[in-house]
Amino acid sequence: MGLLKSSIGRKFAMALSAFFLMFFLLQHFAINITSIFPDNGATFNKLSHFMGTNGLVQYVMQPILIFGVVFHFVMGFILELKNKSARKVSYAKNNGAANSTWMSRNMIWSGLAILAFVVLHFIDFWFPEINTKFIQGDWSGLHDGEFRYFHELQHKFLSPIRVGAYIIAFVFLAMHLLHGFNSAFQSVGANNKYTKGLKTFSKIYAIGIPVGFIIIALFHHFNH
Numbered sequence: 001m002g003l004l005k006s007s008i009g010r011k012f013a014m015a016l017s018a019f020f021l022m023f024f025l026l027q028h029f030a031i032n033i034t035s036i037f038p039d040n041g042a043t044f045n046k047l048s049h050f051m052g053t054n055g056l057v058q059y060v061m062q063p064i065l066i067f068g069v070v071f072h073f074v075m076g077f078i079l080e081l082k083n084k085s086a087r088k089v090s091y092a093k094n095n096g097a098a099n100s101t102w103m104s105r106n107m108i109w110s111g112l113a114i115l116a117f118v119v120l121h122f123i124d125f126w127f128p129e130i131n132t133k134f135i136q137g138d139w140s141g142l143h144d145g146e147f148r149y150f151h152e153l154q155h156k157f158l159s160p161i162r163v164g165a166y167i168i169a170f171v172f173l174a175m176h177l178l179h180g181f182n183s184a185f186q187s188v189g190a191n192n193k194y195t196k197g198l199k200t201f202s203k204i205y206a207i208g209i210p211v212g213f214i215i216i217a218l219f220h221h222f223n224h
């Protein structure tokens, strides 16, 4: 792939995968926030069942998502390694704070924290889901005659350790997004009269989405 051979091409591809994941995160949030609606999980159950059994979502969007996640992580590592090796002799004085933010210099670390979270999150939710549907062949979404999704979600957030780990991960997510969103806009050249508006939008997204996820986790921990 020619695009990935140049440094600019790699940054561009990284930005595209970032936008895609940010779009996923928004829809993931929009569905999960319904779990705190005062309808005892009815909306969340309906949406989860649709997403979990719809052919387009399962066989087209889900594989694209998994590819997007893996691509973003692999490309992140490649960019980090290339950036490091681009300058064999390190600066005599690395006065990073003078011209870059702490977050921008630590994308790899916040990224690794999110990767650890994604592994935990897959063990918690995604693998059991794959097991129920693809291994046991149960696509009914039912347990004891009722939709199972809401109860499974509530159950996961009983443990204070899991809730704590999730909250720490969401703080890292906010840090990653705070720099990542702006950086992605820069990489695709969106550096024009809209920059100020884009920056404001990035900030609202980067803080709003993780805070929203924290609220969901805490809500289920304290209400069950």
Ligand code: HEM
Residues within 6 Å of the ligand: 025, 028, 032, 051, 052, 062, 065, 069, 114, 118, 121, 125, 126, 129, 153, 173, 213, 214, 216, 217
């Ligand atoms: C309180 C916060 C969250 C809750 C309650 C939650 C809930 C869930 C649930 C129930 C699933 C299983 C969906 C299924 O396959 O049927 C899932 C999957 C997934 N989650 Fe989350 N999630 C949260 C936060 C996040 C965050 C912050 C990320 C990314 C950084 C994330 C990434 C994913 C991914 C990649 C999948 C697998 C893809 C898929 O849905 O098929 N989640 N999540």
